[in-house]
Amino acid sequence: xxxxxxxxxxxxxxxxxxxxxxxxxxxxxxxxxxxxxxxxxxxxxxxxxxxxxxxxxxxxxxxxxxxxxxxxxxxxxxxxxxxxxxxxxxxxxxxxxxxxxxxxxxxxxxxxxxxxxxxxxxxxxxxxxxxxxxxxxxxxxxxxxxxxxxxxxxxxxxxxxxxxxxxxxxxxxxxxxxxxxxxxxxxxxxxxxxxxxxxxxxxxxxxxxxxxxxxxxxxxxxxxxxxxxxxxxxxxxxxxxxxxxxxxx
Numbered sequence: 001x002x003x004x005x006x007x008x009x010x011x012x013x014x015x016x017x018x019x020x021x022x023x024x025x026x027x028x029x030x031x032x033x034x035x036x037x038x039x040x041x042x043x044x045x046x047x048x049x050x051x052x053x054x055x056x057x058x059x060x061x062x063x064x065x066x067x068x069x070x071x072x073x074x075x076x077x078x079x080x081x082x083x084x085x086x087x088x089x090x091x092x093x094x095x096x097x098x099x100x101x102x103x104x105x106x107x108x109x110x111x112x113x114x115x116x117x118x119x120x121x122x123x124x125x126x127x128x129x130x131x132x133x134x135x136x137x138x139x140x141x142x143x144x145x146x147x148x149x150x151x152x153x154x155x156x157x158x159x160x161x162x163x164x165x166x167x168x169x170x171x172x173x174x175x176x177x178x179x180x181x182x183x184x185x186x187x188x189x190x191x192x193x194x195x196x197x198x199x200x201x202x203x204x205x206x207x208x209x210x211x212x213x214x215x216x217x218x219x220x221x222x223x224x225x226x227x228x229x230x231x232x233x234x235x236x237x238x239x240x241x242x243x244x245x246x247x248x249x
Contacts (some may be wrong), residue, residue, distance in 0.1 A: 011064065041072040041081075042232070046094055050218065052212035053138055055178055056092065056249045062241035063138070064249065065094045065234040086229065087138065087208055089158070090173030091141045092236035095210055098224050100135050138236060140177065142169050143209030147202070147244055151222070152194035153217035154181035172246060180214045198222065209231065 010087040057063065067073065071083030087093060143149045146161025157166035168175065181196065196215060203209060207226035212218025221227065239249045 035242075041067060043067070043237075045237075045240075046138065048138060050137075051217050053092075053140070054180060054214045054217075057138060057239070058215050061239055061245065061249075062089075062121050062239060063236045064238040065233040066237045069235045070229065070232060073230075080230065087141045087232055087235070088173045089141055089142065089144060089169070089175040090177060092211065093139060093141055094136050094233040094236065095139050095227055096135055096231045096233060097137055097219070098227065098231065136233060137219070138217075139210035141202050141208055141214055141232075142173075142211050143201075143207075143221075144228070145203055145205050145207055147209070149194055149198075149201045149203070149209055153199040154179065154183075155213065177213060181216070183216045201226075 002102060043064050043066050045063055046063055048063065050056045051059060060244055067083075069084050070087060071080040073080045113119050142156050143158060148159040148163075148166075150157050150166065156169040156171055159166045160172065183196065201209070203226055206228050208229065209221045209226050211220045211222065239245055239247060
């Protein structure tokens with residue numbers, strides 16, 4: 001009589017386990033390749049971590065960022081493909097600040113893998129002192145190449161290339177936005193650092209000046225200088241969280 005229970009050798013069980021692991025690894029590899037293709041060439045998601053962009057964006061907001069407007073960056077390098085144009089005054093952008101040191105080749109190769117595995121919560125990038133930092137920030141473009149800028153009580157005045165007079169930043173911006181200018185420190189003199197005032201700054205070719213909308217509580221170009229286009233990752237195009245704030249920020 002033939003028994004109703006089949007018997008498998010240990011070798012057969014190991015072969016089946018090995019086949020399962022190969023399938024899992026193959027699916028993970030395909031998912032990683034798709035993740036790299038979508039996030040580097042199309043869109044990616046970012047979580048707002050600070051109050052620096054209030055009132056436009058608040059901590060824990062999540063936004064969609066597109067690489068298409070300024071050109072997708074080539075994976076594992078600082079080069080980028082041609083885009084639709086260049087950053088305009090008023091654009092909300094994701095930037096890689098200059099205090100994040102130029103990563104090594106190994107870091108550039110494994111950074112996307114770390115972001116994929118941790119949902120962009122961890123980074124291999126370091127600041128100039130070797131500490132781990134958030135490698136990306138959301139800021140607003142307020143100055144473009146050729147502009148002359150000066151700050152007065154946290155409000156920016158802009159004289160475009162070839163212009164004769166300074167005008168308020170919002171007058172030249174591509175989109176309307178509000179800024180916060182209230183400094184909580186009582187008795188802080190206008191001559192002190194971080195008081196919201198500055199002398200004239202002229203931007204050179206391929207230099208962009210970015211600020212947070214919450215001017216007293218933002219780390220931005222006032223402290224680390226203008227950015228080159230290679231440091232601007234993409235444009236914020238949509239806020240998808242929280243649900244009550246869906247739409248263009």
